[in-house]
Amino acid sequence: xxxxxxxRRTLANEVSxxxxxxxKKEKKQILDEFxxxxxxxxxxxxxxxxxxxKTAWVKLDGRLVRLxxxxxxxxxxxxxxxxxxxxxxxxxxxxxxxxxxxxxxxLIRLFIDFLVRDQTFGPLITPDIKAKLLTISGAAIDRxxxxxxxxxxxxxxSHTKPGxxxxxxxxxxAYFSWDQRKPGCFEMDxxxxxxxxxxxEFRSSLNxxxxxxxxxxxxxxxxxxxxxxxxxxxxxxxxxxxxxxxxDSESGGEFINRQVWQWCKENGVEFTRGxxxxxxxxxxxxxxxxxxxRKAVGCSRxxxxxxxxxxxxxxxHLCPLVNxxxxxxxxxxxxxxxxxxxxxxxxxxxxxxxxxxESPDLSDTVKQELKRRAQAANPVTxxxxxxxxxxxxxxxxxxxxxxxxxxxxxxxx
Numbered sequence: 001x002x003x004x005x006x007x008r009r010t011l012a013n014e015v016s017x018x019x020x021x022x023x024k025k026e027k028k029q030i031l032d033e034f035x036x037x038x039x040x041x042x043x044x045x046x047x048x049x050x051x052x053x054k055t056a057w058v059k060l061d062g063r064l065v066r067l068x069x070x071x072x073x074x075x076x077x078x079x080x081x082x083x084x085x086x087x088x089x090x091x092x093x094x095x096x097x098x099x100x101x102x103x104x105x106x107l108i109r110l111f112i113d114f115l116v117r118d119q120t121f122g123p124l125i126t127p128d129i130k131a132k133l134l135t136i137s138g139a140a141i142d143r144x145x146x147x148x149x150x151x152x153x154x155x156x157x158s159h160t161k162p163g164x165x166x167x168x169x170x171x172x173x174a175y176f177s178w179d180q181r182k183p184g185c186f187e188m189d190x191x192x193x194x195x196x197x198x199x200x201e202f203r204s205s206l207n208x209x210x211x212x213x214x215x216x217x218x219x220x221x222x223x224x225x226x227x228x229x230x231x232x233x234x235x236x237x238x239x240x241x242x243x244x245x246x247x248d249s250e251s252g253g254e255f256i257n258r259q260v261w262q263w264c265k266e267n268g269v270e271f272t273r274g275x276x277x278x279x280x281x282x283x284x285x286x287x288x289x290x291x292x293x294r295k296a297v298g299c300s301r302x303x304x305x306x307x308x309x310x311x312x313x314x315x316x317h318l319c320p321l322v323n324x325x326x327x328x329x330x331x332x333x334x335x336x337x338x339x340x341x342x343x344x345x346x347x348x349x350x351x352x353x354x355x356x357x358e359s360p361d362l363s364d365t366v367k368q369e370l371k372r373r374a375q376a377a378n379p380v381t382x383x384x385x386x387x388x389x390x391x392x393x394x395x396x397x398x399x400x401x402x403x404x405x406x407x408x409x410x411x412x413x
Contacts, residue, residue: 008038016052085132086144088124093145095383097295098152099326101141106327106349108133111379118380170256173248173272174281181212182361184245185270187285188233190224190254191293193311195301203302203311205293206232208247209285213355214328216288218319220311224254230263237267241369242362246270250282292322296390300397307400310393317386324353325379 003011011034019030035045055068081089092115093104108115112133115121125133142149186208194202204224208217217240219232237244247264249255251273264271274281296318302311327349335343353374357367 003038008040011037012048012052016049019049020052081132081136081140081144085129085136088121088129088133089136089141090145090148091121091124093141093148095387096321096379097326098149100149101138101145102329103138103327103349104141105136105138107325108136110325110327110351114378114380121380170261170271170273172275174275174278182245183210183212183215183356183359184243185211185248186244186246187211187248187282188255189250189282189285189289190221190229190252191289193297193300193302195299197301201303203308205297205311205315206236207285207289207293208233208236209288210352211248211284212359213352214284214288214330215323215352215356216292216319218293218315220308220315222305222308224252226254226257226259229254230259233260234263237269241373242356242366244269246272248272248274248282250274250279251276292318296386297393302393302397304396304400306396307393310389310396313389314386314393317382317389320373320377321379321382321386323351324374324377325351325382327351330355 015030015034019027019034022030030049031042031045034040034049035042038045040048053068055066057064058067059065089104089108092108092111093099096104096107096111099107112125112130116125116130188206188208191205191207192198192202193204201223204221206219206221206229209215217236219236221228221232233247246269249271256273261271263269279286297311297314302308328351329346329349331344332347333345335345337343353370356362356370
């Protein structure tokens with residue numbers, strides 16, 4: 001059971017010769033030993049040993065293909081993506097948020113002209129490397145960067161407390177149907193920056209995510225007071241390039257309160273909420289909480305005004321990067337298979353900006369404003385400014401921890 005695949009194949013190659021020439025009783029003993037050593041089921045072991053080294057000709061797409069059972073030939077050939085190419089990919093991967101290969105590959109194709117003109121990346125990207133960067137697949141990136149990706153693991157805390165007021169007046173939305181997924185319908189949530197200690201006041205991030213496009217607006221909050229959350233929602237509404245039609249929140253008290261409810265009612269914004277303890281009711285914003293916020297600023301405790309300003313500086317550059325330049329994949333439909341399982345269908349990787357331009361529900365005036373903002377957003381510059389803002393936040397956080405004296409243990413006389 002502890003054999004790896006290479007040793008299993010070696011063992012099968014040796015045992016198959018004895019198995020084919022053995023009598024019925026001997027075959028039973030050979031199968032008992034072989035299944036005990038490899039962990040294979042008996043039926044599969046019989047098929048494997050009986051057909052080892054056999055060949056067959058199969059017609060595929062009008063041509064004959066020779067199939068052989070047994071030890072596969074060792075792959076030969078030159079390595080297409082040499083270490084120089086992977087080194088550049090690694091630099092880009094680190095600079096743009098350590099994204100998975102499926103999203104990094106289209107991102108590189110989208111950024112390539114900016115990268116070539118950049119003073120840092122430009123000298124590294126020769127014409128040959130540029131050609132390979134334009135053809136490298138997401139799977140190839142994931143394979144080559146697998147050791148580095150395993151080192152990344154983040155986990156934060158949830159501090160959602162149920163809001164008891166107005167629950168009966170705010171309707172529940174368990175999911176967005178396909179015809180309801182139009183630009184302007186947002187899910188909202190808060191992310192706590194308390195680290196391992198939830199005592200006292202700490203900072204939070206307010207996240208509003210558009211269901212249709214994946215557009216995100218994030219703000220650094222001093223606390224989760226009703227007035228604070230409402231003011232940031234108003235700020236986001238005024239800064240959006242398209243109308244805010246509705247918000248869907250979890251059942252936390254920072255949202256389920258009279259101030260937010262009254263403002264939504266007065267401004268014609270539909271207000272709905274998810275069910276308590278059902279995180280999947282707000283799946284769109286929950287996904288961005290980890291993929292955007294936690295990945296950018298981590299899980300440390302931020303509880304000073306300097307850290308609040310630094311956190312706001314990070315989001316000032318991160319939001320345009322995510323909205324205009326970072327591709328994402330969205331589910332476009334589901335299909336019920338014959339075995340009863342659901343098969344999800346996904347679209348091609350696109351940025352929220354591209355999805356908004358393709359939407360028939362937005363006016364030409366809104367799309368022109370989106371194009372104007374996109375032209376002013378240089379991804380490489382934004383990436384560098386975001387990295388500097390994150391470094392500033394970590395510097396302030398580290399300096400604060402050095403200045404705070406450790407707690408004194410023992411009793412006071």
